[in-house]
Structure formats: structure tokens, C-alpha cells
Amino acid sequence: MNEEAKREGVHLEARGFSVFYGAHEAVCKVDVSVPCGLVTAIIGPSGCGKSTFLRAINRMNDLIPGCRAAGELLFDGQNVYGPEVDAAVLRRRVGMVFQKPNPFPKSIYDNVAYGPRLHDRCKRGELDAIVEESLVNAALWDEVKDRLHMNALGLSGGQAQRLCLARALAVKPEILLMDEPTSALDPKATARIEELIVQLRGRYTIAIVTHNMQQAARVSDRTAFFYEGNLVEFDATETLFTRPREKQTEDYITGRFG
Amino acid sequence: MRLKLRKLMDHALTAGGYLAIGGMALFLLWVLVPVFTKGFGAYVFRGTVEHRRMMLGEFNRGDLARLRAELAEVWRAREPVYRAVAAFERELDAMPAARRKALRSAFREVREGVAVLLGPEPGVPLPALTRRLYGQTRWEQAREKAADILFEETWEYSDAGSRRVLVPRAEQFEGTALAPVFDSVERDLAAMMRPRLTVYPRFLTDRSIDAHFFGGIGPEVLGTLYLSLGAMLVAVPLGIVAAVYFQEYAKEGPSVAFLRSCVNTLAGVPSVVFGLFGLAFFINTLRVSPGKSVLAGALTLALLVLPTVIRASEEAIAAVPRAFKEGAMALGAGRFRTVATVILPAALPGILTGIVISMGRAAGETAPIIFTAAVSVGQMVKPSEVLSQPTPALSWNLYNLCTEHEAVEELRHVQFGMAATLVLIVLALNLAAILLRARVARRLKG
Numbered sequence: 001m002n003e004e005a006k007r008e009g010v011h012l013e014a015r016g017f018s019v020f021y022g023a024h025e026a027v028c029k030v031d032v033s034v035p036c037g038l039v040t041a042i043i044g045p046s047g048c049g050k051s052t053f054l055r056a057i058n059r060m061n062d063l064i065p066g067c068r069a070a071g072e073l074l075f076d077g078q079n080v081y082g083p084e085v086d087a088a089v090l091r092r093r094v095g096m097v098f099q100k101p102n103p104f105p106k107s108i109y110d111n112v113a114y115g116p117r118l119h120d121r122c123k124r125g126e127l128d129a130i131v132e133e134s135l136v137n138a139a140l141w142d143e144v145k146d147r148l149h150m151n152a153l154g155l156s157g158g159q160a161q162r163l164c165l166a167r168a169l170a171v172k173p174e175i176l177l178m179d180e181p182t183s184a185l186d187p188k189a190t191a192r193i194e195e196l197i198v199q200l201r202g203r204y205t206i207a208i209v210t211h212n213m214q215q216a217a218r219v220s221d222r223t224a225f226f227y228e229g230n231l232v233e234f235d236a237t238e239t240l241f242t243r244p245r246e247k248q249t250e251d252y253i254t255g256r257f258g
Numbered sequence: 259m260r261l262k263l264r265k266l267m268d269h270a271l272t273a274g275g276y277l278a279i280g281g282m283a284l285f286l287l288w289v290l291v292p293v294f295t296k297g298f299g300a301y302v303f304r305g306t307v308e309h310r311r312m313m314l315g316e317f318n319r320g321d322l323a324r325l326r327a328e329l330a331e332v333w334r335a336r337e338p339v340y341r342a343v344a345a346f347e348r349e350l351d352a353m354p355a356a357r358r359k360a361l362r363s364a365f366r367e368v369r370e371g372v373a374v375l376l377g378p379e380p381g382v383p384l385p386a387l388t389r390r391l392y393g394q395t396r397w398e399q400a401r402e403k404a405a406d407i408l409f410e411e412t413w414e415y416s417d418a419g420s421r422r423v424l425v426p427r428a429e430q431f432e433g434t435a436l437a438p439v440f441d442s443v444e445r446d447l448a449a450m451m452r453p454r455l456t457v458y459p460r461f462l463t464d465r466s467i468d469a470h471f472f473g474g475i476g477p478e479v480l481g482t483l484y485l486s487l488g489a490m491l492v493a494v495p496l497g498i499v500a501a502v503y504f505q506e507y508a509k510e511g512p513s514v515a516f517l518r519s520c521v522n523t524l525a526g527v528p529s530v531v532f533g534l535f536g537l538a539f540f541i542n543t544l545r546v547s548p549g550k551s552v553l554a555g556a557l558t559l560a561l562l563v564l565p566t567v568i569r570a571s572e573e574a575i576a577a578v579p580r581a582f583k584e585g586a587m588a589l590g591a592g593r594f595r596t597v598a599t600v601i602l603p604a605a606l607p608g609i610l611t612g613i614v615i616s617m618g619r620a621a622g623e624t625a626p627i628i629f630t631a632a633v634s635v636g637q638m639v640k641p642s643e644v645l646s647q648p649t650p651a652l653s654w655n656l657y658n659l660c661t662e663h664e665a666v667e668e669l670r671h672v673q674f675g676m677a678a679t680l681v682l683i684v685l686a687l688n689l690a691a692i693l694l695r696a697r698v699a700r701r702l703k704g
Contacts (some may be wrong), residue, residue, distance in 0.1 A: 063587065065509070092589070102581035102585045105582070105702040118599075119590060164585070168589070
């Protein structure tokens with residue numbers, strides 16, 4: 001680990017962390033430190049465990065029967081899988097944007113207000129403010145401000161994904177997980193999301209799983225390379241892409257496999 | 259060669275599909291067209307003056323002055339009949355014993371026939387039964403009754419079998435004082451009855467009079483609505499909760515597999531068994547009511563449709579994209595909130611369809627309510643009485659009216675009217691399901 005990470009503080013740390021699907025070990029004894037306020041990209045070929053690792057952070061894997069975790073995953077120094085942790089409370093602090101945009105079949109307003117309504121009894125005015133702020137932060141406000149009460153399923157793919165981002169931001173999370181957020185989008189919509197990630201950098205700790213190595217290089221400060229469940233290399237993005245220490249990393253980023 | 263065979267198989271499959279669907283449609287038409295055309299006759303028919311007299315007498319509907327005028331008109335046509343009957347009675351007394359004996363029973367039949375056709379003879383004490391207070395209220399039945407006066411039904415036996423022969427009574431009574439009766443009935447029937455196209459929409463809501471001889475099917479319609487709505491009131495919450503449990507909470511294991519097979523078995527149990535169970539459990543064991551009641555019937559029907567509601571809801575819930583659930587969970591919603599705010603609303607169209615189809619089924623079921631709720635003759639049940647009172651219902655009373663009523667033949671119009679009404683209620687429910695589904699689905703799609 002280099003000096004910068006230590007200085008900025010570690011927001012999330014995995015220590016010998018593993019995830020199993022039944023007997024199969026999908027993530028093997030991984031050690032990672034996600035620095036506070038920076039963007040950490042997780043790359044690797046399909047099936048390498050990168051998504052599983054990401055979904056382990058907010059315990060979305062709990063929904064999968066037969067899936068369990070071992071080792072330590074510390075979020076602000078507290079073990080995410082500790083017995084006293086309420087997954088619902090944890091997920092409030094760890095927002096997530098999924099691979100495919102998944103707005104609820106409700107109005108745009110209700111989509112963004114869903115999280116705040118779950119957790120607090122906000123007054124109407126406060127809720128309006130939160131919705132507007134989240135949509136502004138997700139760069140969607142100008143496009144939808146006149147049709148907030150239209151059904152969200154009528155949005156385009158890129159807009160829907162930004163709505164999902166706004167929905168996640170409305171809960172005011174500390175960490176934002178993004179699971180290949182642009183893989184279902186066209187290049188233009190992808191560029192907008194990437195722009196947003198750069199804008200959000202500093203305000204949120206962001207972990208993004210991506211297939212797209214250029215994307216990782218463009219938006220992230222740190223990059224972790226996963227291969228067959230193992231963390232092969234984890235370093236500053238620039239270092240990893242220009243001077244990889246491991247042969248496997250070099251082979252992957254130069255396109256020799258993957 | 260193999261390509262040819264494959265094409266042939268394809269065509270055969272298509273043809274088979276068309277055949278099956280076409281056959282079903284044809285069969286449906288074959289059943290429904292008569293039911294609707296004849297059932298329509300309960301609502302729109304040629305009603306006689308007796309119908310209007312009955313309406314005024316029993317339901318206090320109609321214009322008394324106009325009816326009086328009409329009755330005066332009718333009296334002019336009927337008077338010769340009554341006069342001839344009275345004259346013949348005197349003539350009969352004066353006849354030689356042998357001839358008197360020969361004619362007396364035939365005369366009684368004629369006299370009875372006249373009373374049935376036109377209503378009670380003026381001057382005689384009023385009969386006790388309501389059905390005898392009025393003549394024929396429907397024109398086609400009036401014509402049948404007129405034929406009973408005009409002809410004597412006899413049977414001719416031969417080696418080939420028996421044959422019905424209609425012998426005109428006019429021959430038998432030729433030359434007597436009764437002869438004008440046959441002339442009048444044959445010639446002036448329309449003047450005596452004054453048939454008129456009658457629209458009787460309140461057949462749907464009127465109480466029945468004297469076991470369906472007159473009036474409508476209101477108590478039956480009301481009973482059917484009570485029973486099916488009551489059944490839904492119980493089955494829908496239970497069914498949805500069970501479906502949510504199976505889909506969202508239950509961990510696959512032997513106990514859940516057992517519960518599932520219980521639900522499936524429940525769906526396969528014959529409805530008459532549900533009826534017996536309802537009697538044994540709700541009435542005899544739990545004593546929800548002193549005897550048959552709407553409540554006991556609704557509970558039994560609820561059990562009957564429960565598997566359908568559970569399955570439809572389960573399928574609808576399973577069809578909700580996983581992404582919705584994950585999205586809600588990722589925002590920190592617990593399982594209950596996820597179900598209540600995202601999954602159930604998204605599954606609503608499918609659940610609604612299941613509910614309305616089950617309601618149609620509950621409306622049409624007969625066997626379960628025979629034991630638990632249905633009576634053959636009954637008044638309208640008030641909402642306050644549903645917990646303790648039994649009720650007539652379309653399905654059971656249709657059967658009862660067709661098989662156990664004393665005048666099955668004369669009440670065809672009521673039977674078909676009931677059948678058509680029941681089918682219409684079920685069809686309307688299904689139509690409502692389709693519209694509701696489309697509406698909710700549209701709202702969800704945006």
C-alpha cells in the first residue's frame with residue numbers, strides 16, 4: 001500500500017476476506033483497502049469474482065441461497081458481517097447502482113423519494129428538496145423537472161441509470177458501489193455517467209466494477225485486478241496500467257486474455 | 259425428406275391447435291346462444307294483461323286507472339266464456355244421468371283450464387295460493403293453456419308404440435251451451451289477454467313470488483354476490499399472504515415442499531367434499547352460525563378458491579423482476595417494506611386477475627353451498643343477517659328450479675333467465691379482470 005492511501009484514511013478494508021457459493025470459493029482471501037473519497041475500480045475477466053466482491057460489501061449476496069462470507073470486511077472499522085450488523089441499516093450507508101438500470105415502476109419522484117421515505121418521516125418540503133438535490137447531483141434534474149410525476153419506466157436507458165444513481169444518492173450514503181453501471185448503455189450515456197463519477201469523487205467513496213479498462217483508467221484513482229477469485233494486483237490506477245508488477249495483470253490489460 | 263416431415267409436423271400442430279380452439283368456440287356458442295336467447299326472454303317478453311295485474315297487485319307498480327280501463331276491455335272478451343260456462347253448468351244439471359256422467363269430468367277440465375288461463379272466475383272466493391290469483395302472465399304460455407282448453411290430450415297405442423293425439427273438445431260439446439267457449443278462446447284469445455311487448459329489467463332485482471311463479475330472481479342474485487364477495491374477503495388476504503410467504507420468506511426444504519403439495523392437493527379436491535367439510539367444520543364444529551348461513555358458505559367457498567388465489571399471486575410475484583427487489587433492498591428496505599412497496603404493487607395486475615377469476619368460480623360453484631349456505635326458497639337477505647341467515651343463490655336455485663320444482667315445465671323462462679344472468683355475472687367479472695389488468699399494467703408501464 002502506498003503512502004497516499006494511508007494519508008487519506010481507509011474507508012473499507014478486506015482482510016483475508018472470502019465469499020463462497022456453496023463449496024465454491026468465488027472470492028479467495030482478499031486483502032483490499034478502499035481509500036476514503038476516492039474512486040476504486042475493480043477489473044478482471046468474467047467470473048473473476050469482482051461483482052461478487054462488490055455485492056459482498058453491502059451484503060446483497062445474502063439474497064442468494066447458499067452464499068456465505070468468511071474473513072473480515074471492515075467498514076469504518078466495523079465488520080460488515082458481524083452479528084450485530086443490520087443489513088438494512090448497512091445498505092443505507094452503502095449505496096449501490098446496478099448493471100442494468102432498475103427504476104421501480106413508479107413515478108420519477110417516487111423513485112428518488114423511495115429511500116428517504118423508508119428511513120425518515122420527512123416533511124413534504126424536505127422531501128422535495130432531497131429529490132431535487134439528488135436529481136441535480138445525478139445530472140438529471142434539467143431533463144425531468146417538468147415531468148417528475150411521470151412513470152420512470154418511460155425514461156431512456158441512460159436517464160434511467162442516472163435516476164438509479166439519484167435514488168441511491170437520496171439516501172445520503174457514504175460509499176457508492178457501482179456494478180458495471182454503463183455496460184447496458186450507449187457510448188454517449190456512458191460518457192455522462194463517467195462524468196458524474198468524476199464529479200462525485202471526493203464527496204463519496206466509490207467502488208466501481210467495470211469490464212471496460214479504458215473506463216477504469218479514465219475515472220479511477222485505484223484499481224484492483226481480480227483473477228479467478230484472487231486479488232492479483234491492487235495499486236494506483238496509473239501505476240497499474242503503466243507499470244504492472246504482475247505478469248497476469250500485464251497480459252490482461254494488454255488484451256492478451258479476458 | 260426430413261425437412262418435409264418437419265414441415266408436415268408443423269402444419270399438423272397448427273391445424274390441431276386451430277381445431278381445438280375452433281371446437282371449443284363452437285361448443286361454447288352451442289351452449290351459450292340458447293342460454294342467452296332464452297334467458298333474454300325472462301327480461302323481454304310478450305306480457306299479458308295478467309302480468310300487469312300481477313305487477314300492480316304484488317309490487318304496486320303500474321297505473322291503476324289504465325289497468326282498470328284495460329280490464330274493462332278484457333272483460334268484454336271474457337264475459338261470453340264465463341256466461342257459457344255458467345249456462346252449461348245449469349244445462350248439465352238438467353241432463354240425463356248417463357250423458358251428465360260422460361260430460362262432467364271433461365267440463366271440469368275445461369272450467370279448470372279457463373281459471374288457469376284467465377285467472378279466478380269472478381264471484382268465486384279468492385284462492386289461497388298466489389299463483390292461482392292471476393291468469394297467464396306470458397303470451398306464449400297463455401297460448402299453451404288455451405290449447406289445453408281447446409284440445410283433449412289422448413294417447414293412441416299400437417304395436418309401433420304410443421302416439422299423442424289431440425282431440426278437439428268442441429266436437430264433444432257440440433250443440434251444448436259450452437260450445438261458445440271454444441269459439442271465443444280460439445278467436446278472441448288476444449283480446450282476452452292483450453299481449454304487449456314487455457321489458458322487465460327488474461327481473462334481476464325483484465323478489466320472487468310464490469316460488470318463482472311470478473317476480474324476479476333478486477334474492478338469488480343478491481345471495482350469489484354475498485357469497486362470492488364474502489369468499490373473496492377471506493381468500494384474498496390469506497392467499498396473498500401465503501403467496502408472499504412461499505415466494506419471499508420460505509426457505510426451500512421439506513416442510514415448504516409439504517405445504518406446497520398441500521395447496522396443490524387442495525386445488526384438486528372435488529367441490530362437494532369442500533361442501534361436506536364446510537358443514538362439518540364451520541357449522542358443526544366451530545358453530546359459526548346455528549345452521550346454514552352466508553358466512554359458512556363464504557368461508558367454504560374461500561377455502562375452495564384459496565389455491566387458485568395463492569397460485570395466481572405466486573406466479574405474479576415470481577414474475578416481478580429481481581432487479582426491483584434488489585433495488586429496494588440496496589436502498590435499505592427490509593424484506594417487509596420491499597414486499598409491500600415494490601413487489602406487491604408490481605405484481606398487482608397478475609394478482610387481480612387471479613382474484614377476479616376466482617370470484618367467477620365462487621359465484622358459479624354449487625356443491626359447496628348446498629351444505630353450508632343455500633336454501634331453495636328464501637327472501638332477500640339483509641346485510642345484517644349474513645352472519646346467521648341462509649340465502650338462495652343462482653347456481654343452486656337454478657338446479658333446484660330445474661329438477662325439484664313442482665312446475666318445472668312452466669318456469670323455463672325463469673330457469674334460462676337465471677342461467678343467463680349467472681353466465682353474464684361471471685363474464686362481467688372476467689371482463690372486469692381484463693380491463694383492470696390492462697389499466698394497472700398501463701399505469702405500471704408508464
